[in-house]
Amino acid sequence: MGQLSRFWRESEHRYRLLGTRCENCGRVYFPPREVCPTCHRESIGKMKDLELSGEGVIESFTVVHEAPPRFSRQKPYVLALIKMEEGPMITGQIVDCDPSEVEIGKHVHAVFRRMGEDGDTGVIVYGYKFALD
Numbered sequence: 768m769g770q771l772s773r774f775w776r777e778s779e780h781r782y783r784l785l786g787t788r789c790e791n792c793g794r795v796y797f798p799p800r801e802v803c804p805t806c807h808r809e810s811i812g813k814m815k816d817l818e819l820s821g822e823g824v825i826e827s828f829t830v831v832h833e834a835p836p837r838f839s840r841q842k843p844y845v846l847a848l849i850k851m852e853e854g855p856m857i858t859g860q861i862v863d864c865d866p867s868e869v870e871i872g873k874h875v876h877a878v879f880r881r882m883g884e885d886g887d888t889g890v891i892v893y894g895y896k897f898a899l900d
Contacts, residue, residue: 784895797819819853819855823857824873824875825875827871845864847860862878864899875900877895
């Protein structure tokens, strides 16, 4: 039961790209932070929730040909570093395209996809991935 309740506690972050913005320096972080790594103490109480747009640009990527067992049916697949419109870098899988279509500098947007299934509870877990614009 602990895993199921944990799933529901974290579900807000699974279905939306939620980060935080430091009201002191303006930097945006993903995942959310309690304290700004730049401002330290000055940011306490000044970190505000921010929903990211889901829009970004591919900064770097790799094509995974040898995958862990859990992802072996998806190979080859692309993992990319994405510079989000708001500033933070996010690692994510690029979906709905052939790996040969992925290039540095291409624009992407977040999509929500099935990530897997919890074997004990049968709960289907969803999360974010990215698709080419």
